[in-house]
Amino acid sequence: MTAHEDLWILTAQCPSRLGTVDVVTRSLAETENYVFAMNSFDDRATESFSIRVELRPLGGQQSIERFCAIFEERAAAFDMQWELKAPDHRPRVAILVSKYDHCLNDLLYRYRKGELAMDIPLIISNHPDLKPLADWHGIPYFHLPITPETKPQQEAELWQLIQDHDCELVVLARYMQVLSPDLAAKLDGRAINIHHSLLPGFKGAKPYHQAWDKGVKLVGATAHYVNNDLDEGPIITQGVQSVDHSHYPEDLVARGQDIESQTLARAVRYHIEKRVFLHDNRTVVFPD
């Protein structure tokens, strides 16, 4: 028996107001949708409401349709954005990479063994290096080399590929290109990046070398949504790893790759399991 395999997930968010929880749960109960787990949080700081429900429609598809029919109008009265994810829905995810393969390999492994319930219709890279890895997994690999001159044109191509393949999430798995503000805006809330530092610690180039220079005893990684503020988007999750004096910069890089892979995979899982809610520059995350 596993926890989630046959459950629908309802998520909703809106400005804070009396009755937000009630309108959700009442609509579910009236339409015979059984609640197995629920989390809600009303943030006094951002005055925003988030709710996530794991449910089973006792009357099958009919319960779902009845819920949608009555909830649409009610939710609108609360300015509520909501989504209902079927148990067999697999979000389509585009992965962007450059030359480092540790995050890609980790994601593909977790995907292959079923830990990440998503489809990966394509991998896009500005380098050809990781094509054999994609090939072995049977995933189309698009090589879009980028120079300062070709960047606008290649980003347009990249955006076209994402649309053509109907991707709802883009994962930057150590993709070493900064997205243009325009593309970042188009991907708002649905592009996840991994930064190889505990933001806001070490920004810019070679954070592990900076960390080594300071003699840190911990290195970390931050998974965050991409926005226009480079390396400063809303944080989804962070990971940390201890190091010591015997680790030279290249050792920190190696240690960091483990924590980067794990942190990015966790962020992707949280996103596709609908555990992350974005309000301005802050996230609400209901972990398992």
Added chain:
Amino acid sequence: MTAHEDLWILTAQCPSRLGTVDVVTRSLAETENYVFAMNSFDDRATESFSIRVELRPLGGQQSIERFCAIFEERAAAFDMQWELKAPDHRPRVAILVSKYDHCLNDLLYRYRKGELAMDIPLIISNHPDLKPLADWHGIPYFHLPITPETKPQQEAELWQLIQDHDCELVVLARYMQVLSPDLAAKLDGRAINIHHSLLPGFKGAKPYHQAWDKGVKLVGATAHYVNNDLDEGPIITQGVQSVDHSHYPEDLVARGQDIESQTLARAVRYHIEKRVFLHDNRTVVFPD
């Protein structure tokens, strides 16, 4: 701004059934009680439902009274046990100790600085050793020495003290006496013990010596509710600490004391913040 200081906490549990969440949230909304955070879990294994709500009565005391008035009957229809904890309610907690002071000192410190929002009307011990520590904190200390002959009589006295001081929780902070089945039954679900091992690992005497003998690389501690099955009550939380070859048994004991103190304090905090639900031999815990 802190998260919890002005919030009421509603908890409820009952057998699994459609509508459990709805009856709670609807009753809250109707009586103008504002929900800030909510967790519910419906366990398919034990077919039981648990819910915890942090709320603020928009209409003050009147909202609370109106809620209690309408919810009592509704809850009864679900065989629901429920409690509503006021923000300023401080549960009264009796602490039982023997000679080890690490858990007691840790609890008293967290209590004194406000991390544990409880009152400690008394400390009871089968030894006089820790009286000075109790004295400094201004807490009455009752010395009830126990021999096989006097145990029934002293346990009766202990029970009387708990009742006289109106304690709703008893914490066994390395209390080295096994409670009789009768007393354990009276304290069912409201006595927390700390076991110095990762149950069900090393039972019986000297678990750290057993651990050392096996050459373990981790030692741990388990906080659990007391029941008649010695060291096997429902687990609330567990902690772990790494060790290595250089640690002799007495070193493991010292390392273990840190993780015992932290684990017990966390369990007590979860209990008094109403985060723990007990269903048969298993717990549902909504951590923060």
Added chain:
Amino acid sequence: MTAHEDLWILTAQCPSRLGTVDVVTRSLAETENYVFAMNSFDDRATESFSIRVELRPLGGQQSIERFCAIFEERAAAFDMQWELKAPDHRPRVAILVSKYDHCLNDLLYRYRKGELAMDIPLIISNHPDLKPLADWHGIPYFHLPITPETKPQQEAELWQLIQDHDCELVVLARYMQVLSPDLAAKLDGRAINIHHSLLPGFKGAKPYHQAWDKGVKLVGATAHYVNNDLDEGPIITQGVQSVDHSHYPEDLVARGQDIESQTLARAVRYHIEKRVFLHDNRTVVFPD
């Protein structure tokens, strides 16, 4: 600059006695072998001595030869077992698997990216399932199906393969066959197994189901040397992962696979980096 890439590793162990450290370091200094890092431990419990030295021969191969020439006799006087590992020596490792692929995939990835400085001349399995994974990595895969009747013969074949391929380490990466006492004895101190529990917690079948039944809040894994006492060999390293009420047995299995993979990979790395010393049923481990 990385810590280890150009360094030789000297390891030695013997019964406790005055002068053990001195005979090692003096012999190194006399032959112009430069010590970069050293750990020694003299265990009062087992009365045994272990030392590990990372060094660079200032006089190149000549320094190494001079050291070996003078140290052999000196070490013998202490009943010292010792080994000197060249920086470019890559131990040959046979991996044994059954059907689970999480540990194998993890090992192959770390091997491929250079984190595990070893060669894998072959993978042996009692099932054909993981052959495609071996193929992609270009590693010969030997399928030795085992029934009660064929076990002795197939174990003989397995042992022959290990010898033919000159393997100095055998890794049981969720190999679901118990080795016979005879084979276990032949592989004494050079076969590593991963057990999916925090030994000595849950032995026998389905430890995650046992753990779930007890309502544990932590699951773990133990990497240990194989010996004749099933699941009770000397522990190399252990890992732990938190779980909660929402995790059903199959969820624990999934969570456990992550910690199994990490724990086994760490044990293998410790072994091939010569960080583990075995004295009777206990290990001394000098981690990085």
Added chain:
Amino acid sequence: MTAHEDLWILTAQCPSRLGTVDVVTRSLAETENYVFAMNSFDDRATESFSIRVELRPLGGQQSIERFCAIFEERAAAFDMQWELKAPDHRPRVAILVSKYDHCLNDLLYRYRKGELAMDIPLIISNHPDLKPLADWHGIPYFHLPITPETKPQQEAELWQLIQDHDCELVVLARYMQVLSPDLAAKLDGRAINIHHSLLPGFKGAKPYHQAWDKGVKLVGATAHYVNNDLDEGPIITQGVQSVDHSHYPEDLVARGQDIESQTLARAVRYHIEKRVFLHDNRTVVFPD
């Protein structure tokens, strides 16, 4: 049996050079000092050598005296600074505090139960608030209020107190005054501060509020030696604690206090157990 109670600790450091380890171990062996544990590290980055030895003089005090007699000259030839700490030597430690009591209470508890083998001849504060805590532990408390005008004079007094009480270590346990460059220089390498952030993350005032504003999922603390670069001294150890969206700034402060206390206590223990070596702005730490 505990690991350390009857052992002497020898520490030494000097510029990197062939023979550093040998001169130490040879001198110990010649004088019948038995080595139980040893760690050395030769840092290619700072070209410095550090060694720590736990030993027992087989010939008692005579072995110690003979060692000192022959080692003094030999060490000088390597420009080696060295110290030999007797098992019963308890370093004298002055603790500086302001109003926060969490670190002080934690240090006093660990001191009282024997985890920190030191003496605390005095506590110094710029506020009177924590005097009762000092009184209960029977430790003299000196109140040195500081204003911009009186700072030089009070720092002179503080320095005098440290000297009069013969303190070899000063612990700033959330002491909210910046030491003057002059006093910092006098205390170089023997004053430990706790910073309530994972340096170099959030410097300056209210790091937890900064952290909350960024929506971090981890908070941390850094224990470091005091130097003239505020909050940037050589790092001894760091700790980390997970947080989430439900934690408002004051909750982060509370969570952070736990990790501050633990991190500072660990740094103090490392220092008094002679595990920390300072080379320029970086430390070598041999943990247990």
